Amino acid sequence: MAKQPMLSGWGMIGRPGRELRSEDLAAVAAGVSLTRGLGRSYGDSSLPANGGAVAASPLADRILGFDPESGRLRAEAGVALGDLNRLFWPRGWSSPVLPGTQHVTLGGMVAADVHGKNHHVDGTFGRHVRKLRVLLANGRVVECSREEESELFRATLGGMGLTGHILELEVDLQPIPSPWIWSESERIAGVDEFVAALRAAASDWPFTVGWFDALATGEKLGRGILMKGRWATAEEAPAAAPAPKRRLAVPFHFPGWTLNRLSIWLFNTLYFHKHPRRPRAGIVHPETFFHPLDAIRHWNRIYGRRGFTQHQCVLPEHENPGAARRLLEDLTGAGGASFLCVIKDCGEEGEGVLSFPQPGISIAIDLPAGGGIQPVIDTLNRRVRAEGGRIYLAKDTFTRAEDFRAMETRLAAFEEIRRRYDPQRTLHSAQSVRLLGDAV
Amino acid sequence: MNVAILGATRGMGRAVARRLAERGDALFLLGRDREELSRSAVDLEQRGAALPVGSAVCDLERPAGFVTALAQAEERLAGLDAVVVTAAQFATQEALEANAERTRRLLDVNFARTVEFCERARERLLAGGGGTLCVFSSVAGDRGRRPVVLYGASKAGLTAYLEGVDHKFHGEGLRVVCVKPGFVKTSMTAGLTPPPFAGEPDAVARRVVRAIDRGTPVVYAPAIWRWILLLIRLLPRAVMRRIGF
Ligand SMILES: Cc1cc2nc3c(=O)[nH]c(=O)nc-3n(C[C@H](O)[C@H](O)[C@H](O)COP(=O)(O)OP(=O)(O)OC[C@H]3O[C@@H](n4cnc5c(N)ncnc54)[C@H](O)[C@@H]3O)c2cc1C
Numbered sequence A: 001m002a003k004q005p006m007l008s009g010w011g012m013i014g015r016p017g018r019e020l021r022s023e024d025l026a027a028v029a030a031g032v033s034l035t036r037g038l039g040r041s042y043g044d045s046s047l048p049a050n051g052g053a054v055a056a057s058p059l060a061d062r063i064l065g066f067d068p069e070s071g072r073l074r075a076e077a078g079v080a081l082g083d084l085n086r087l088f089w090p091r092g093w094s095s096p097v098l099p100g101t102q103h104v105t106l107g108g109m110v111a112a113d114v115h116g117k118n119h120h121v122d123g124t125f126g127r128h129v130r131k132l133r134v135l136l137a138n139g140r141v142v143e144c145s146r147e148e149e150s151e152l153f154r155a156t157l158g159g160m161g162l163t164g165h166i167l168e169l170e171v172d173l174q175p176i177p178s179p180w181i182w183s184e185s186e187r188i189a190g191v192d193e194f195v196a197a198l199r200a201a202a203s204d205w206p207f208t209v210g211w212f213d214a215l216a217t218g219e220k221l222g223r224g225i226l227m228k229g230r231w232a233t234a235e236e237a238p239a240a241a242p243a244p245k246r247r248l249a250v251p252f253h254f255p256g257w258t259l260n261r262l263s264i265w266l267f268n269t270l271y272f273h274k275h276p277r278r279p280r281a282g283i284v285h286p287e288t289f290f291h292p293l294d295a296i297r298h299w300n301r302i303y304g305r306r307g308f309t310q311h312q313c314v315l316p317e318h319e320n321p322g323a324a325r326r327l328l329e330d331l332t333g334a335g336g337a338s339f340l341c342v343i344k345d346c347g348e349e350g351e352g353v354l355s356f357p358q359p360g361i362s363i364a365i366d367l368p369a370g371g372g373i374q375p376v377i378d379t380l381n382r383r384v385r386a387e388g389g390r391i392y393l394a395k396d397t398f399t400r401a402e403d404f405r406a407m408e409t410r411l412a413a414f415e416e417i418r419r420r421y422d423p424q425r426t427l428h429s430a431q432s433v434r435l436l437g438d439a440v
Numbered sequence B: 001m002n003v004a005i006l007g008a009t010r011g012m013g014r015a016v017a018r019r020l021a022e023r024g025d026a027l028f029l030l031g032r033d034r035e036e037l038s039r040s041a042v043d044l045e046q047r048g049a050a051l052p053v054g055s056a057v058c059d060l061e062r063p064a065g066f067v068t069a070l071a072q073a074e075e076r077l078a079g080l081d082a083v084v085v086t087a088a089q090f091a092t093q094e095a096l097e098a099n100a101e102r103t104r105r106l107l108d109v110n111f112a113r114t115v116e117f118c119e120r121a122r123e124r125l126l127a128g129g130g131g132t133l134c135v136f137s138s139v140a141g142d143r144g145r146r147p148v149v150l151y152g153a154s155k156a157g158l159t160a161y162l163e164g165v166d167h168k169f170h171g172e173g174l175r176v177v178c179v180k181p182g183f184v185k186t187s188m189t190a191g192l193t194p195p196p197f198a199g200e201p202d203a204v205a206r207r208v209v210r211a212i213d214r215g216t217p218v219v220y221a222p223a224i225w226r227w228i229l230l231l232i233r234l235l236p237r238a239v240m241r242r243i244g245f
Helices: A025-029 A081-091 A106-111 A150-156 A191-202 A261-274 A286-290 A299-303 A323-333 A373-387 A401-407 A411-421 A430-435 B011-022 B034-046 B063-077 B093-097 B100-127 B146-172 B201-214 B224-234
Strands: A018-021 A053-056 A063-067 A072-076 A129-135 A141-145 A165-172 A181-188 A207-212 A224-231 A280-284 A308-315 A341-346 A360-368 B002-006 B026-031 B054-057 B082-085 B131-136 B174-181 B218-221
Touching (some): A018 A025, A025 A165, A081 A286, A106 A165, A129 A150, A150 A411, A181 A191, A181 A207, A181 A286, A191 A207, A191 A224, A191 A323, A191 A341, A224 A261, A308 A323, A308 A373, A323 A360, A323 A373, A360 A373, A373 A401, A401 A430, B002 B063, B011 B026, B011 B034, B026 B034, B026 B063, B034 B054, B054 B063, B082 B100, B093 B100, B093 B146, B100 B146, B100 B174, B131 B146, B146 B174, B174 B201, B174 B224, B201 B218, B218 B224
Parallel strands (some): A018 A053, B002 B026, B002 B082, B026 B054, B082 B131, B131 B174
Antiparallel strands (some): A063 A072, A072 A165, A129 A141, A181 A224, A181 A280, A207 A224, A207 A341, A308 A360, A341 A360
């Protein structure tokens, strides 16, 4: 018998399923339960529930128009952000939102309503989207926007593919003074200091993010490096456009034992001490600044075959000061070891009915899957519930339905819109079966 | 370089057209569907092709249109340096055995109509003083094999034609590039399980564009397939009858 074909997200936890790929996305999406992009969501957002086929957009990747007056781009959903960066940065335009990897599709950026280092000023990707062309569960193709079919539009931003197959979109690119970044970075002593430093940097810097060490204990808990940046002015920038970066690759799955408490501790400690005590400043390559992990292809393989997950949540820190620290203390208490955690302040909530960000502090923690993962996730989610926060579906693999429902006060509104467009819930994913109770 | 491409809206043709566009070449697209052609034209313009990228309908199953389509390409480009043909039909051996009409069409399009189109392109290029004719055949044409009996036969014929036309017209300034892709991950092969050494369209396109620039007569892509096929050609018939490759 042939081997069962498998699909997985970035976390490499496989499920039975296969992709239908075509330049004609509408043709392969008709009748299937889900469309996926480049599979960079970590968990089961882009996976079929029943081992069947899902449509995949990456071959539907044409740019359909660009207006250099307004910056408005029209494109098919499978266009990769990396392609857009390569083509438009040298022309003085950028995607208004840049997530941590450029190996994502524009459709995936809409469906997860992604955020970047500029969330505190520019919001999510959805804020800049003007129009979507969507194939509905009933086979109808509609254009939706803030003016027409506005509820479908809002539910599709951050709707994780559950409202329809996104075929095309229009989004406003941002003019940039140069394709290079002026960046400053500094050491931060602990998590409370991080929250304060992010807040202080917010008014002066369009891009901020922090990497922190969740294994350091006591006073040092959450110490790390804060990075701030802005597009360099034409005078500051090197004359040449930044050449696309060459990439190293992790050639195979590391054995499971390579990532353990000791190696993670070592890595985090080195990473922290590699940064000089005094702040550092200068021009950096935009890929290094926005998409640092892309420098190593298949870096997820360092977790070995067991795979891994990410827990990302946002906590309303201004309402509950100390929430971020309490989350890290719970993590340490539950024995979770993570390397390179990410901390970022979020601005206003977006229009997407289920979009992730809300004002507060977002914390993302990578965790190896396997044996003890469920209790760690449960512990973190208990904290998220207690603090009035929520989790990011694009990263989630292990959250329990009852925790999700308790966090997600907007779920009823989402389901109401979904009911109108897809009463049978023809569109579903492994994740929506797990968290929204969709039947297979 | 001024290039007319038949088949640029999809698959490897799309990848080759993008490579050419990104270095600023002037392109003219030929294909079956007007709407698809104009969408691809905009995409190529945004990727750097000389403006504007024109297009005309040209269907391998309608040879009456070949001359006009090529004339339009030459006129809009103000001269033709190369003609690239990537369009072809594909179906698995089982599907073809089960459907005689489909088999007839595939043999007709992949061999007779493609050769006919190449002949018109050759005439145009030679009338303009020479140029490059780059045509996608396949490794499937290198030896009769069980999984690609019919498809392979259509490509074997095409490969033989391309070699002959190279021998005959090289002296007059015609450069023929016969591309033999191995398994490449495109929508054409989407339903099949990729073997080891399966290639990505973009890497294939890079090799093809280099071959066009240099006038390399035969190019395997990915390169490893040249050695695989060398081996396959050496295998005795008794072995070929047994293996599924
Ligand atoms: C290293 C790394 C860093 C990241 N950093 C960030 C970050 O900084 N900020 C952030 O917000 N996210 C981040 N992410 C998450 C990533 O941006 C999202 O998961 C994004 O959705 C992935 O896009 P994709 O094309 O791979 O989509 P997939 O992972 O394939 O799909 C994600 C979801 O979108 C849906 N979808 C995709 N395409 C379509 C379509 N055409 N129509 C309908 N639904 C569709 C899928 O059904 C699925 O629910 C990061 C991921 C990685 C691996």
